[in-house]
Amino acid sequence: MIAVIGAGPAGLSAAATAAERGEKVLLIDSSPRLGGQYWRHLPSNWNDDRSLHYDFSKAQALFDRVLTNPLITRHSNAHVWQAEKNDGVFTLFVVRDGVEEKVIADKVILATGAYDRSIPFPGWTLPGVMTPGAAQAMLKSHGVLVGKRVVVAGTGPFILPVAAGLADSGAEIVGLYEANNPIRWLLNLHGFILNPSKIAEALYYMKKLRKHRISIRFGKSVDSTSKGFATVNGKRVDCDVVAVGWGFVPDLSLAGILGAQLKVDGDGTVVVAVDSHQETSVPGLFAAGESTGIGGSTLSMIEGVIAAGGKGKFARWRAQVFARGLQRVYPVPTNWQAKLNDQTIICRCEEVTLGDICSSVDELGAENGRTAKLFTRAGMGLCQGRVCGRNVSEIVAAKRAEKVHDSERMGGAQRPTAGPISLGELGDGLQKKF
Amino acid sequence: MTQPAASITFTFNDEKVSAVPGQTIAAALFSANQKVLRKTRMGGEDRSIFCGIGICWDCVVTVNGISNQRACIIEVVDSMVVQS
Structure with missing residues (x-):
């Protein structure tokens, strides 16, 4: 079987x-x-x-x-x-x-x-700030519009269908911000030539966005959020939901x-x-x-x-060329840490701030994401570092003027269990019926 | 797309909320314009859904007395008791 x-x-x-x-x-x-x-x-x-x-x-x-x-x-x-x-x-x-x-x-x-991959910024724990995937899931699975005036931001092709879907369902997209420059699309020209159906898909979403008079603002991203507004490249944008995602x-x-x-x-x-x-x-x-x-x-x-056991090796190669091209077009900007301040929460579960992580490096001698976790509890909460793990590693490495080792990146993806289980379920099958 | 009637009800912090069968707790609460799902243990900060797909555990609530349940993936059942 x-x-x-x-x-x-x-x-x-x-x-x-x-x-x-x-x-x-x-x-x-x-x-x-x-x-x-x-x-x-x-x-x-x-x-x-x-x-x-x-x-x-x-x-x-x-x-x-x-x-x-x-x-x-x-x-x-x-x-x-x-x-x-x-x-x-x-x-x-x-x-x-x-x-x-x-x-x-x-x-x-x-x-x-x-x-969705998330990157911290001041205000990212406020209700109303979420991943594009969350806004999408609420709409596609439950018919619920997460807000009336929505900012969609981050990088990658995924933010386009999210903005289009929200607009189609009646939200006002007050800003659609792609952090990368469109000139980078040239880096994936060969990907599009090999996968012409992707051109049709891109045009489909562009047409939808045009219908709602939404234009993509390139080279911009959310600096911070407060109740009722986001700050985008220094400018205030009033909104009730901010959906930010940086790939997957x-x-x-x-x-x-x-x-x-x-x-x-x-x-x-x-x-x-x-x-x-x-x-x-x-x-x-x-x-x-x-x-x-x-x-x-x-x-x-x-x-x-x-x-x-089926066939498709040529089709796979073609689609992989496109995927690798997208990676080159939509990198996460390297300066994301510059937007943080000492009070910015990095680990949402355990409420660990940038200041906590920096002092674990400066005062306690944390050498990498793993030791910073032991000192601060960053990554020890309910999500088990799924959201903050990579960010903590990169913050510690930057603080020490080092690069994150591949072994640390792979170690960060290892978890002893794939999901939580209560002792009752483990013991004799607790009947948790809602 | 037509929305079926919100024919079931549950309570959130003792307030009655209606839901469409099949909706998650978080979806029903967002429909009712209730975005704050809990307060954090240390800082007492308001939290809501974040990843929306069961990964980040930011939306956890207590359901029928069982704590740490993800509001974004658990579907509402009639007469459910949900607390921050």
Whole structure:
């Protein structure tokens, strides 16, 4: 039996392909509905016209293939919190409805996706400041507009559909700020030539933005936020929501737990190392989608097919060229630390400030993100450093005029468990029914 | 897109809030213009949703007496009792 973890573009493609090749598949996903983050959609009671999606037909086709295939069993609302491999067989520990169960699989395909990368700035913990992914999720999954006057900022192609979707649903986009210069698009000309469908997609969003009279302001970013306004390159912009995102961070917890070799991508992002079949360094453990490198839904679907034994190596190469091009076009500006002050919170969970981290370096001798964490608790909270880990490492390194070592970056992606579990669930399956 | 009726209710800090079946606690509270979900342990600062997809744990609330539950991923059930 093949266990596929994650039901986004990569996981759905992997599950459908494997089942169509005659394999028994268990598709495990933490959400109630298929689609992952990219194809989040409203519940069936909404009569959703899918107008917030670009090309939802691809999602629907995969949903149909997965839902009608008798070889696929689905576990939704299920969280894999722990995993191990013994004698060539994988055991996954899955919590569903407050009950823990063990799943045995011969092959595991990780399609665990990614989440928004965040960078701290003064005021980023205020209610109303969120990631573009949060604004998008509230709208696409729940039909809720997070605000009336919204600033969308950061870098990367993702901020465009977020702004367009919010505007389509009635929000006023008071500012759309892309930190990088459009001249950098020339760095991915070859990517566009190899992937002409991406030109069509870019034009689709540009047209939507033009319809709402939204223009992208380049080279600008949010300096700070206060109640009711954001400061953008020194200028006050009144708003009730600020959505800022700096690309994505792959979710590598399960890959790390199972001992798969990780590696550091060109832009400092930690990813799972895979071979041409999408197999990790652990035999039988495959990875597809964002966990092998941020590349978007097209690349994720191709990788899912290959991980399940299907074809598509040329298509994958083409999409990888585009993904690498995007990395060059949309780097995170290196000067982000200059906007912080001593009171700025860096670790949201444990309320650790920049001042706390700096004094752990100056006074206590912290040498890297790990020792700064031990001195300050930055990264020890409920999110386990998923939001602040990389930022803390980079702050400590900058303070010591050093570069963050790859070993530290990869160590920061390692977690002893992939999700929290209560002692009751661990012991005898606490019935946590809401 | 048509929104179904907000046919279920729950309480948030003893105030009655209505929700559409399938909505998360955070989505229902944002619809009701309630963005502050909790105060922090040390600084007493207001916090709300941040990542919106269950990663950052900033939106945690107490649900039916069980603490540290993520408002952004737990769906509302009729008569649920939610506290900051």
